Amino acid sequence: MRCTPAEAERLADLLGHAVGLAEAPLPTDGASDGPFWQDTACPSWCEGGHLPEDAYEDRLHSGGLHSGGLPSGGRTLIDLLLETAAEGIPEQLEVTVAQHYRSTTARVHVIKSEQAELRLTPAEARTLAAHLLKLVRAAGLPVETTWPWNPIEGMTVGGDPAFPCPHRHPWCSGHNKTEITEYRQLGSHLLHSGPITSIPITTSSSPGSIDISINSLTDRAQPLAYLQLLGGDGGAELDATAIDQTIAALQFTKKFLLEAQPGS
Numbered sequence: 648m649r650c651t652p653a654e655a656e657r658l659a660d661l662l663g664h665a666v667g668l669a670e671a672p673l674p675t676d677g678a679s680d681g682p683f684w685q686d687t688a689c690p691s692w693c694e695g696g697h698l699p700e701d702a703y704e705d706r707l708h709s710g711g712l713h714s715g716g717l718p719s720g721g722r723t724l725i726d727l728l729l730e731t732a733a734e735g736i737p738e739q740l741e742v743t744v745a746q747h748y749r750s751t752t753a754r755v756h757v758i759k760s761e762q763a764e765l766r767l768t769p770a771e772a773r774t775l776a777a778h779l780l781k782l783v784r785a786a787g788l789p790v791e792t793t794w795p796w797n798p799i800e801g802m803t804v805g806g807d808p809a810f811p812c813p814h815r816h817p818w819c820s821g822h823n824k825t826e827i828t829e830y831r832q833l834g835s836h837l838l839h840s841g842p843i844t845s846i847p848i849t850t851s852s853s854p855g856s857i858d859i860s861i862n863s864l865t866d867r868a869q870p871l872a873y874l875q876l877l878g879g880d881g882g883a884e885l886d887a888t889a890i891d892q893t894i895a896a897l898q899f900t901k902k903f904l905l906e907a908q909p910g911s
């Protein structure tokens with residue numbers, strides 16, 4: 648796995664935070680709700696969802712680092728910019744904590760793109776974090792290098808330099824630093840957008856345009872066409888069916904326009 652110094656530093660930060668959670672003892676008070684086997688309350692970081700039918704080995708408290716006091720500005724996922732990502736799926740690292748309800752020790756899990764998983768004891772996680780920080784410093788790179796990308800030449804988003812799309816959508820024209828940083832916070836989304844064409848038109852005798860682009864929100868699987876009338880308010884989102892209907896309706900309308908032409 649290749650990562651930039653900034654990514655390695657953030658992984659070290661998240662590992663340190665996870666170790667803090669993992670080393671706290673489980674609560675000793677009884678569970679107020681939960682299945683029959685759960686004899687103590689969940690730790691603060693557990694996402695719950697325990698069921699009576701959970702097999703013995705599945706009786707795990709587990710959760711991501713979503714609680715307060717997170718390093719790295721509340722971001723819980725690390726995009727791996729140097730790893731080749733499949734379209735639409737960024738290569739990412741996530742750090743979580745898990746503890747079997749009968750175990751006295753929690754484990755820190757480092758998960759790569761929801762597939763490969765590294766299970767570490769708190770001591771191992773702390774050692775890994777220390778090694779990562781040592782590597783970052785030995786590389787002679789400033790630890791504050793939090794922005795390893797170069798902007799795309801000549802592209803701006805909202806007036807700021809545009810950086811490559813972290814999800815590698817080939818049609819996405821990029822994102823500014825604020826967009827990419829903010830979407831790492833819980834509950835935020837990234838709007839991917841790429842221009843297709845701009846059709847010159849006239850609106851109430853002044854020149855304008857219909858701008859067509861592809862838009863997609865990170866939480867929406869299907870990208871849509873976005874039609875924006877310059878000078879108007881908002882735009883229209885069209886799926887594949889609506890695009891066909893619009894084209895058919897315009898072709899139909901065009902027939903009448905041509906028939907109405909003088910001399911035809």
Ligand SMILES: [Zn+2]
Pocket residue numbers: 688689690693694695697707708709
């Ligand atoms: Zn739990």
Ligand SMILES: [Zn+2]
Pocket residue numbers: 812813814815816819820821822838839840
């Ligand atoms: Zn994008």
